[in-house]
Amino acid sequence: MNIYGVTGWKNAGKTGLMERLVAEITRRGYTVSTVKHAHHDTDVDQPGRDSYRHRVAGAQQVLLASPRRWALMHELRDQPEPALAQLLQQLAPVDLVLVEGYKAAPHPKIEAFRAVNAKPPLAEKNPTIRAIAADQPPQAPHGLPVLGLDDTAAIASFILRDLGL
Numbered sequence: 495m496n497i498y499g500v501t502g503w504k505n506a507g508k509t510g511l512m513e514r515l516v517a518e519i520t521r522r523g524y525t526v527s528t529v530k531h532a533h534h535d536t537d538v539d540q541p542g543r544d545s546y547r548h549r550v551a552g553a554q555q556v557l558l559a560s561p562r563r564w565a566l567m568h569e570l571r572d573q574p575e576p577a578l579a580q581l582l583q584q585l586a587p588v589d590l591v592l593v594e595g596y597k598a599a600p601h602p603k604i605e606a607f608r609a610v611n612a613k614p615p616l617a618e619k620n621p622t623i624r625a626i627a628a629d630q631p632p633q634a635p636h637g638l639p640v641l642g643l644d645d646t647a648a649i650a651s652f653i654l655r656d657l658g659l
Contacts, residue, residue, distance in 0.1 A: 495582065495585070495587060495588065495591055496589060496590045496591065496657045496659065497582065497590075497591045497593060497601040497602075498590065498591075498592055498593070498601065498602055498603065498604070498653050498656070498657060499592070499593040499594070499595075499596060499599070499601050499602065499603035499604070499622070500512050500515070500592060500593070500594050500603065500604055500605075500606060501594075501595065501596075501597045501603045501604075501605055501606070501616060501620070501623065502605050502606035502607055502608075502616065503607075503608075503611045503613050503616070504611075505608065505611060506605075506606040506607055506608045506611060507606045507608055507627075507629070507643055508594050508595075508606045509530075509594065511604075511606050511627060511643065511646070511649070512528060512530075512592055512594050514646040515592055515646060515649065515650055515653070516528060516592065517646075518646050518647060518650040519590060519592075519650050519653075519654070522650070522654075524588075524589040524590055524654075524659065525588040525589045525590070526588060526589065526590050526591070526592060527585050527586070527588045527590075527591050527592075528591065528592045528593070528594065529578070529581060529582070529585075529591060529592075529593045529594070529595075529596075530593075530594045530595060531578075531593070531594065531595030531596050532595070533595075538565065538567065539556075539567060545558045545567070549567060549569060553569070554568065554569055554571065555567065555568050555569070566584075578593065578596050578599045578601075589659065590653075590654075590657070590659070597616065597620065598620075599622070600622060601622065602622055602623075602624045602656060602657075603620070603622050603623045603624065604623065604624060604625050604626070604627055604641075604649060604652070604653065605617050605620075605623045605625070605626045605627065606627050606628075606643060607626050607627065607628040607629070607632055607643070608628070608629050608643070609628070609629060609630040609632065610629075614632075615632050615633075615634070615635060617634070617635045617636070617638055618635040623638065624638065624639075624652075624656055625638055625639040625640070625641055625649075625652055625656075626638055626639070626640045626641070627640075627641045627642070627643045627645075627649050628640055628641075628642070628643055629642075629643045629644075639652065
């Protein structure tokens with residue numbers, strides 16, 4: 495499975511870039527799945543719903559199925575967070591998995607960069623970053639390519655070319 499990440503500082507445009515990349519790459523005929531890492535406690539279930547009640551009662555996993563989609567929730571119950579590699583094994587095969595977050599993981603990444611954040615590019619210290627997508631071109635470390643943050647087609651082409659797709 496091909497994996498490519500989108501990383502960057504908070505409010506750098508990662509989620510918007512992910513959304514546009516999924517649309518662009520699927521438009522080109524590829525199948526895409528995504529993984530989003532959250533540093534905070536997050537919940538996709540709603541209090542009072544049956545699935546929530548099952549989970550709160552102690553279920554290790556709750557699979558919610560409907561005619562339009564299904565979702566599998568897995569409670570860690572004080573176990574350590576699984577590594578990205580373990581989580582990727584849960585996904586059905588696709589052409590490309592786009593990963594938001596997981597800065598330290600070894601897969602290749604593109605950095606979303608906004609000058610207004612007034613922070614240096616993560617690429618200065620992260621060798622897994624292959625290019626920077628910026629609103630204003632920063633001083634690119636290691637001669638990395640710099641693409642326009644809003645030039646989704648160019649970013650998608652870079653990723654697909656980098657992966658040999």
